[in-house]
Amino acid sequence: MILSVQGVTKWFGEAPARTDALRNISFSVDHNEMLYIVGPSGSGKTTLLSVISGILRPNSGSVVVEGKDIWRLSADALADFRLHTLGFVFQDYHLFPRLTTLENIAVPLVLRRVPWEQGLEKARHVLEVVELADKAQLPPQRLSGGEQQRVAIARAIVSEPDLLVLDEPTASLDGDTGRRIVAFVRNHVLNERRAIIVVTHDDRIYEYASRIIHMEDGRIVDEPRPTA
Amino acid sequence: MSGVLKLALKLLLGDRGKFMTLVIGITFAVFLMMLMTSMFFGIIEHSAGNIINIGARMWVMDPDVQTPQNSIPMPNYVLDAVRSIPGVDYAVPLYVGAGLVRLHDGTYQPATVIGLDDATLFGRPELLDGHTLDIYGNNAFFVVRDANYAKLDSPKMGTTFEINDRRGVVAGIAHVSVGSLFGLPTLYTTYSRATQDLPSTRYEMSFILAQPKSAAAIPAIKRAVAQLGYLALTDQEFTTRNDRFYEFQTAMGTNILIMTLISFIVGLSIAGETFYMFVLDNLERFAALKAIGARSSELVAMIFYQSLVVSFLGFGFGVLLASALVAFGKLRIPNYAAMITFQNIFMALVMVLVISGVSAYIGIRRILRIDPFIVFRS
Numbered sequence: 001m002i003l004s005v006q007g008v009t010k011w012f013g014e015a016p017a018r019t020d021a022l023r024n025i026s027f028s029v030d031h032n033e034m035l036y037i038v039g040p041s042g043s044g045k046t047t048l049l050s051v052i053s054g055i056l057r058p059n060s061g062s063v064v065v066e067g068k069d070i071w072r073l074s075a076d077a078l079a080d081f082r083l084h085t086l087g088f089v090f091q092d093y094h095l096f097p098r099l100t101t102l103e104n105i106a107v108p109l110v111l112r113r114v115p116w117e118q119g120l121e122k123a124r125h126v127l128e129v130v131e132l133a134d135k136a137q138l139p140p141q142r143l144s145g146g147e148q149q150r151v152a153i154a155r156a157i158v159s160e161p162d163l164l165v166l167d168e169p170t171a172s173l174d175g176d177t178g179r180r181i182v183a184f185v186r187n188h189v190l191n192e193r194r195a196i197i198v199v200t201h202d203d204r205i206y207e208y209a210s211r212i213i214h215m216e217d218g219r220i221v222d223e224p225r226p227t228a
Numbered sequence: 229m230s231g232v233l234k235l236a237l238k239l240l241l242g243d244r245g246k247f248m249t250l251v252i253g254i255t256f257a258v259f260l261m262m263l264m265t266s267m268f269f270g271i272i273e274h275s276a277g278n279i280i281n282i283g284a285r286m287w288v289m290d291p292d293v294q295t296p297q298n299s300i301p302m303p304n305y306v307l308d309a310v311r312s313i314p315g316v317d318y319a320v321p322l323y324v325g326a327g328l329v330r331l332h333d334g335t336y337q338p339a340t341v342i343g344l345d346d347a348t349l350f351g352r353p354e355l356l357d358g359h360t361l362d363i364y365g366n367n368a369f370f371v372v373r374d375a376n377y378a379k380l381d382s383p384k385m386g387t388t389f390e391i392n393d394r395r396g397v398v399a400g401i402a403h404v405s406v407g408s409l410f411g412l413p414t415l416y417t418t419y420s421r422a423t424q425d426l427p428s429t430r431y432e433m434s435f436i437l438a439q440p441k442s443a444a445a446i447p448a449i450k451r452a453v454a455q456l457g458y459l460a461l462t463d464q465e466f467t468t469r470n471d472r473f474y475e476f477q478t479a480m481g482t483n484i485l486i487m488t489l490i491s492f493i494v495g496l497s498i499a500g501e502t503f504y505m506f507v508l509d510n511l512e513r514f515a516a517l518k519a520i521g522a523r524s525s526e527l528v529a530m531i532f533y534q535s536l537v538v539s540f541l542g543f544g545f546g547v548l549l550a551s552a553l554v555a556f557g558k559l560r561i562p563n564y565a566a567m568i569t570f571q572n573i574f575m576a577l578v579m580v581l582v583i584s585g586v587s588a589y590i591g592i593r594r595i596l597r598i599d600p601f602i603v604f605r606s
């Protein structure tokens with residue numbers, strides 16, 4: 001087991017205007033698992049992902065990653081946890097427009113104090129894996145959406161994190177590209193030391209999931225409510 | 229260089245427009261501050277011109293005297309008293325006053341008259357033309373060739389004029405290292421002639437110039453002079469006293485200080501504002517870095533580094549620009565009193581560091597409040 005979530009609740013605002021985004025969520029993820037979190041808009045998927053990844057503090061409950069209760073860590077230790085254990089692919093990619101594609105990919109390595117040139121070397125290698133070697137010197141905004149997504153994935157996996165989290169990785173891609181990218185992640189990244197969590201709406205990529213959990217209104221439900 | 233700082237630099241340089249605005253803003257502020265302070269230092273230097281030109285180690289004066297231009301005459305016995313102070317090697321009188329010169333065309337021109345001790349000519353200027361001893365000639369004056377020389381119709385050797393209704397003749401053309409601030413031509417003559425020819429109060433001696441036997445004797449001399457009811461200052465102390473007078477007791481100094489302050493505030497607001505805009509523009513990027521795992525201290529280091537880089541660039545350009553302008557001004561404008569010293573470079577540096585620190589502080593406060601959660605929201 002790589003991740004264990006126990007009784008997590010998260011709300012925004014104060015009563016009476018309080019929004020309960022997560023209500024007593026518990027689940028776990030094993031190594032070599034590609035877990036999908038799916039559910040309607042506003043059901044709390046993104047909130048859950050940020051609680052798991054040490055970015056949004058829950059109101060109660062615990063998140064244990066590789067035996068560490070992350071919400072008991074100090075701010076610096078939490079930053080280190082994100083840097084050393086997690087890889088992120090944000091829905092909007094959040095690539096750095098002032099850096100080249102290659103430098104973008106090297107950012108997590110730079111933060112890990114890998115020497116600049118060495119980081120670029122490693123980034124170049126990963127860029128080849130995502131088949132974008134010829135775009136190394138371009139700024140990311142000159143790439144197509146699918147290419148940017150691959151750059152974001154390359155940045156997330158360059159430091160070989162144990163837990164990769166992807167928020168809506170196919171939201172802005174056409175069906176084929178989306179499937180190809182998710183298949184790539186499943187085939188290249190997943191192994192017995194790692195796990196992947198994917199938040200998505202997109203049922204075209206369900207075939208790659210090891211397991212799917214459904215969320216509704218801040219809760220995990222066994223079966224999705226049939227859509228009317 | 230640490231990779232994080234390199235990243236900071238790339239983020240900064242990537243935004244050409246903001247980067248240029250920042251550098252130009254700080255350049256402009258430094259330029260203004262340098263010009264203001266250099267003018268100020270120039271004015272002060274020139275106002276202390278007589279102290280520097282005369283070159284005496286100690287000056288004895290009435291305690292109410294603030295500057296070498298405005299003296300309060302002392303009775304002659306003070307000279308004897310000073311001469312008899314044990315630590316004093318020698319002491320001579322100096323006359324500093326104003327005379328009214330009547331030019332050939334019948335117009336009048338006020339001039340500063342300096343009367344040097346007859347026996348020693350202590351404090352005499354360097355001569356461009358003529359001989360030192362010619363000062364003893366009948367009605368002889370040395371004229372200083374500076375920016376105000378032309379106001380006496382650029383007299384030549386032997387030119388005669390009237391000063392306070394007496395005859396004067398140019399017996400030498402002199403050069404002094406610091407020109408006058410006050411726009412008046414300067415004439416040198418002997419102490420006895422100066423005190424005879426010029427309208428005089430009961431007492432005539434403006435200053436006593438004293439040479440201590442050694443630096444160690446200075447405190448005792450000061451005490452002894454104070455016992456006489458007068459004030460003895462070293463040349464540096466007199467210069468400082470003069471500086472303070474112009475800084476705080478004249479409109480000139482106060483105004484320039486205010487203008488310097490304004491240029492500082494302008495620079496601070498341009499730089500602070502632009503830097504804050506830069507930080508706001510990059511908020512998402514900093515949030516992404518934070519989400520990926522940058523520590524807060526690393527973000528703080530990045531911001532500091534960025535503000536330091538623009539500040540030092542602006543500082544360099546500002547100093548260069550101001551120096552170029554002052555140098556050009558000195559070439560073209562004879563009376564231009566501006567001076568760039570290490571002191572005003574240092575002052576500008578301190579102000580730039582304050583600007584950079586304040587800008588960084590504003591940016592950092594914003595950065596530390598970023599919720600990296602925003603990177604998950606579209």
Ligand SMILES: Nc1ncnc2c1ncn2[C@@H]1O[C@H](COP(=O)(O)OP(=O)(O)OP(=O)(O)O)[C@@H](O)[C@H]1O
Binds near residue numbers: 019045
């Ligand atoms: N910062 C916030 N302040 C207030 N309410 C918030 C905040 N973030 C999320 N919420 C609320 O929490 C609930 C869950 O939001 P969340 O973004 O997790 O949903 P989601 O399942 O990711 O939806 P989507 O599929 O549209 O991305 C929503 O009702 C949302 O309005």
Ligand SMILES: [Mg+2]
Binds near residue numbers: 046
């Ligand atoms: Mg979402």
